[in-house]
Amino acid sequence: MTDLNCVVSEEEIARGVSDLARRISEDYKDRDLVLVGVLNGAFIFLADLARRLTIPHMVDFVRVKSYGRSTESAGVVTLVKDVELPLAGKDVLLVEDIIDTGLSLAFLKEHLAGRGARSLAVCVAVDKPERRVTAVDVDYRCFLIKEGFLVGYGLDCAERYRSLPAIYEIKP
Ligand code: IMP
Ligand code: MG
Numbered sequence: 019m020t021d022l023n024c025v026v027s028e029e030e031i032a033r034g035v036s037d038l039a040r041r042i043s044e045d046y047k048d049r050d051l052v053l054v055g056v057l058n059g060a061f062i063f064l065a066d067l068a069r070r071l072t073i074p075h076m077v078d079f080v081r082v083k084s085y086g087r088s089t090e091s092a093g094v095v096t097l098v099k100d101v102e103l104p105l106a107g108k109d110v111l112l113v114e115d116i117i118d119t120g121l122s123l124a125f126l127k128e129h130l131a132g133r134g135a136r137s138l139a140v141c142v143a144v145d146k147p148e149r150r151v152t153a154v155d156v157d158y159r160c161f162l163i164k165e166g167f168l169v170g171y172g173l174d175c176a177e178r179y180r181s182l183p184a185i186y187e188i189k190p
Contacts, residue, residue, distance in 0.1 A: 020188060020189075020190060021188070021189040021190075022169070022179075022182075022186040022187070022188055022189075023186060023187045023188075023189070024184050024185070024186050025163060025166070025168065025185050025186060025187050026144075026161050026163070026171075026184060026185035027184050028183045028184050030161075031066075031160070031171060031183075031184065031185070034160040034161060035063070035066045035067055035070060035143075035160060036070055038067065038141070038158055038159075038160055039067055039070030039071050039072075040070075040072075041158065042067075042071060042073075042111070042141070042158060043071050043072040043073045046073055046075075046109055046111075047073050049109040049136075049137070050107065050108050050109055050136070051071075051073060051074070051075040051076070051108070051109050051111060052075065052076045052077070052078060052103060052105060052108045052109065052110050052111070052135075053067070053068060053075055053076070053077045053078070053111050053113050054078050054079065054080055054101055054110055054111065054112050054113065054130070055077065055078075055079045055080075055113045055114075056079070056080055056081070056082065056112065056113065056114045056115070056122065056123075056126065057079050057080065057081040057099065058081070058172075058174070058180070059114070059115030059116065059172045059173055059174065059180070060079075060113050060114050060115045060143075060172060061172060062115075062171055062172040062180070062181075063113065063115055063143040063160075063171065063172050064077070064113045067113065067141070076103055076108075078101045078102055078103045079099065079101070080097065080099055080100060080101055080126060080129075081097075081098040081099035082095050082096065082097055082098060082122050082125065082126065083095070083096050083098050084096075084121065084122060093121065095121050095122050095125040097125075097129060101130065101133075104133075105130065105133040105134060105135045106133065106134035106135070107134065107135070107136055108135050108136060109135065109136050109137045109139075110130060110133075110135045110137065110138045110139070111139050111140075111141050111157075111158075112126055112127070112130070112138070112139070112140045112141065113141050113142075114140070114141070114142045114143075115142070115143050115144065115171070115172040115173050116142060116143065116144040116145075116146055116168065116173060117140075117142045117144070117145050117146065117150075117154060117156060118146050118148075118149050118150070119149050119150060119151045119152065120150050120151060120152035120153065120154040121151065121152055123140055123142075123154045124152040124154050127140070127154065139157040139158070140154065140155065140156050140157050140158070141156075141157060141158035141159070142156055142158070142159050142160070143159075143160045143161065143171060143172065144159070144160065144161050144162075144163055144168060144173070144185065145159040145161070145162045145163070146162075146163050146164070146165065146166075146168070147162070147164065148164055148165040161185070163185075166187040166188075167187065167188050168185055168186065168187055168188070169182060169185075169186050169188045170182030170183065170184055170185045170186045171183065171184065171185050173185065175188055
């Protein structure tokens, strides 16, 4: 029997995302913001965040694949889908569900670095520092969760549980 233990409630998510949207709306008010969501996991967080921003912005997506078992990030990250909007002169905010080892976001920052963006920052729903292997500057985070394998609010375990409205630690 799979055991799900709630670590961030729906109410805490709503409050956290609203606070973050307020900060981002203030920080980017005179900028030219493009949110770049990392598929698949970021789709729910990005949808909530984008709808709470009070400034104009564009939305695009990238998709990466990392090879490994369902509950472990692995070392090899490859690009599956690139950004389609031109980023020259834009203020790009990479939006990700979770940063764990840091390998995906380190790869994406490097990948997007040559696009002529005016700025490139990182926004995550969850920062999980336990297994970080690459230092990545996280400019905006909603929740710091020390450890555990998490599901819900976009986070999956082998493509399951993504649509759960809160964040749970899963214990197989
Ligand atoms: P990183 O490259 O190790 O930072 O991990 C990034 C990706 O690993 C995330 O976008 C998730 O797809 C996956 N991941 C890492 N930790 C978790 C977790 O606790 N639950 C679900 N997915 C995770
Ligand atoms: Mg992901």
